[in-house]
Amino acid sequence: MKRKICVITGSRAEYGLFNPLLRKLSACHDLRLQMIVTGSHLLPEHGLTWKEIVRDGFPISAKVPILTPGKDTAMGPAIASAIAGIGPALSRLRPHAVALLGDRYETFAAAVSAFTARIPIVHIHGGETTEGALDEGFRHSITKMSWLHFTSTPEYRRRVIQLGEAPGRVYCSGALGVDNALGAGLMSREELEKDLGFSFDGTTALVTFHPETFADASPARQVRELLGALETMTDLRVLFTMPNADPGSAEIGRAIRSFAAGRPGQRAFFASLGRVRYLSAMKYCRLVAGNSSSGIIEAPSFGKPVVDIGGRQKGRVAALSVLHCRAERAAIVGALKKALTPGFSRAAAKAKNPYGDGNAASRICAVLRGRVSAAPAAAKKFYDL
Numbered sequence: 001m002k003r004k005i006c007v008i009t010g011s012r013a014e015y016g017l018f019n020p021l022l023r024k025l026s027a028c029h030d031l032r033l034q035m036i037v038t039g040s041h042l043l044p045e046h047g048l049t050w051k052e053i054v055r056d057g058f059p060i061s062a063k064v065p066i067l068t069p070g071k072d073t074a075m076g077p078a079i080a081s082a083i084a085g086i087g088p089a090l091s092r093l094r095p096h097a098v099a100l101l102g103d104r105y106e107t108f109a110a111a112v113s114a115f116t117a118r119i120p121i122v123h124i125h126g127g128e129t130t131e132g133a134l135d136e137g138f139r140h141s142i143t144k145m146s147w148l149h150f151t152s153t154p155e156y157r158r159r160v161i162q163l164g165e166a167p168g169r170v171y172c173s174g175a176l177g178v179d180n181a182l183g184a185g186l187m188s189r190e191e192l193e194k195d196l197g198f199s200f201d202g203t204t205a206l207v208t209f210h211p212e213t214f215a216d217a218s219p220a221r222q223v224r225e226l227l228g229a230l231e232t233m234t235d236l237r238v239l240f241t242m243p244n245a246d247p248g249s250a251e252i253g254r255a256i257r258s259f260a261a262g263r264p265g266q267r268a269f270f271a272s273l274g275r276v277r278y279l280s281a282m283k284y285c286r287l288v289a290g291n292s293s294s295g296i297i298e299a300p301s302f303g304k305p306v307v308d309i310g311g312r313q314k315g316r317v318a319a320l321s322v323l324h325c326r327a328e329r330a331a332i333v334g335a336l337k338k339a340l341t342p343g344f345s346r347a348a349a350k351a352k353n354p355y356g357d358g359n360a361a362s363r364i365c366a367v368l369r370g371r372v373s374a375a376p377a378a379a380k381k382f383y384d385l
Contacts, residue, residue: 002032003372005122006061006095008086010039010106011244012049013294016275018101020179020361021124022058030369034093038064038082039106040245045069045253047242047272062089066106072250075105075134082109090117097122097372100146101176103130103139104244111142118376120147122368124176127156127163132291132311134213147377150364152297152355153317164382173363174356177294180279181301182358187280195277196239198268203340204237205230206285208292209256211248212312212327219248222310222327223255226290229332230259236336239281240269287339289332296322301358303349305339307332317355321348 005025009015025033035058040046042065053060064085066078082105090098090113098114100107101124114121123146130136143149143163151157152175160170193199209226211219230238240256243249260269273281279298282288287305288295291312299306300319308318310327318324323344325335338344 001374002030003097003374004032004034004093004095005097005099005368005372006034006036006090006093007099008036008038008107008110009053009101010037010041010082010104010110012040012046012052012272012274013244013292014101014104014107015041015049015053016180016278017176018099019056019275020176020183021099021364022056024361024365025368026058028365028369031365031372033059034061034095035059036062036064036086036089036093036110038066038086038110039078039104040067043067043069043245045242045271046245049272049274052272052274061093064089066109067245073245073247075247079105079109082106083113086110086113087117090114090119095119096374097147097368099124100142101125103128103133103135103142105134105138108138108142111145115145115377120372120377121145122148122150122372124150124173124364125152127151127159129315130312131314132212132214136214147380148367148371150360150367152360155317161383162385164384166381166383171363171367174358174360175297176360176364177297178301178353178356178358179361180275181282181298184276184279186283187276189284192277192280192284196268196270196281198239200237200284202237203235204239204285205336206239206241206281206288208241208243208290208294209252209309210243210291210312211246211252212291212310213246213248215311215327217327220251220255223252225327225329226309226332227255227259228329229336232333233336238267239285240267241273241278242269242271286345287336289336289339297353297355300348300351300353300355303351305344305348307335307339309335319351319353321351
């Protein structure tokens with residue numbers, strides 16, 4: 001009997017990370033892939049990215065709408081809607097395990113749904129810290145509901161064990177994002193420029209800025225500081241991508257759209273680039289800036305300087321190619337200028353990525369084939385150090 005693995009995804013970034021594992025699971029003769037799609041995948045303003053999943057050839061077993069198109073995200077009602085919708089979907093699909101990645105609120109809701117149904121949870125990217133986001137609490141809560149764990153670094157594996165998880169169920173696989181960076185079939189520069197209608201001539205920054213959900217400063221204020229800093233960098237070409245569907249994302253999106261419209265030949269804004277176009281843009285840009293985890297995890301594999309702004313990623317292991325700065329105009333300008341110096345660019349090109357070697361999907365799939373059974377999740381014992 002094929003064992004059914006149900007992958008639940010709620011955002012374009014998470015799906016992009018899942019992609020190499022989805023391909024491995026689809027190719028396994030003894031496993032059957034299911035997918036539940038929710039969150040921003042179903043929103044027009046975020047590019048209706050569920051269509052990308054279909055184009056990639058993966059089966060969508062259920063769609064669970066939890067967000068209202070055109071309105072800012074309210075996290076509490078979205079969590080309630082996700083639990084109300086994902087629970088019945090799991091009852092219908094009856095998977096032998098649910099695979100979750102990361103730490104977003106819809107991922108937390110999916111974990112609650114699977115945990116209460118006694119479906120074993122496979123959690124990827126546990127043990128990390130992001131002090132500037134509510135994701136910090138969601139992530140560790142998901143860890144405590146999960147049966148198998150795949151961490152991106154040895155340090156994060158130790159932290160999951162510190163949370164009381166038995167070492168025999170915690171594997172250091174590396175990050176799936178590195179699989180994408182090293183193994184995805186990327187576009188040529190000419191193909192990408194033609195597709196986007198945007199030139200990478202000169203100095204181009206790839207910028208993604210999400211709401212910092214655990215910060216005192218409002219998203220509107222923080223994005224004003226970022227855009228004010230970029231305004232002073234008159235020779236910098238800027239390619240923006242849409243923020244996640246978090247509280248405050250709508251005002252960030254409006255501010256960036258307006259900023260990009262001011263210089264259409266020098267600035268461009270896309271709701272969703274998709275996995276291949278985004279990674280291709282990372283390959284051909286001069287630097288990566290903002291507060292996305294992709295700057296921490298994927299960008300070092302391309303040898304790119306990274307300016308990490310604010311506290312959203314604070315606490316994560318980072319390569320030497322990553323510069324951290326406050327979400328303040330002067331600090332951002334200083335970090336951008338340092339990242340563009342020839343010396344720092346050379347150092348970034350040589351920096352080692354601490355998130356693995358590009359074989360995470362193979363390691364995860366091998367463990368799932370050996371450890372996922374038809375039995376419901378058993379009670380766990382707390383592992384004392």
